[in-house]
Amino acid sequence: MKTRDPDYDADADYEYECLKCGETVSASSHPGECDDCGSAMRNRRMPCE
Template sequence: MKDIKLDPEEESLYECFSCGTVVRAPTSGTCPDCGADMRNRQMPIE
């Protein structure tokens, strides 16, 4: 697997854990549709 260098100034794709909504944002937060937590899609789920 290839490591991806993350730039903190760059917007990333975030996906909602609950409803699956995907948004582009500079930081994670809450889902605009359902209010659940978001995850950075560039980070692996373990």
């Protein structure tokens, strides 16, 4: 089984999701912490493994 990395475009907006409350935002760079609860955000295109 082959694995592949997700495509990356530095100028594109990506969706990020809060690991605690589930809030989502679109941004061109990592937003850091969630504005609602202060927890870490993750890029939704990356696997949760």
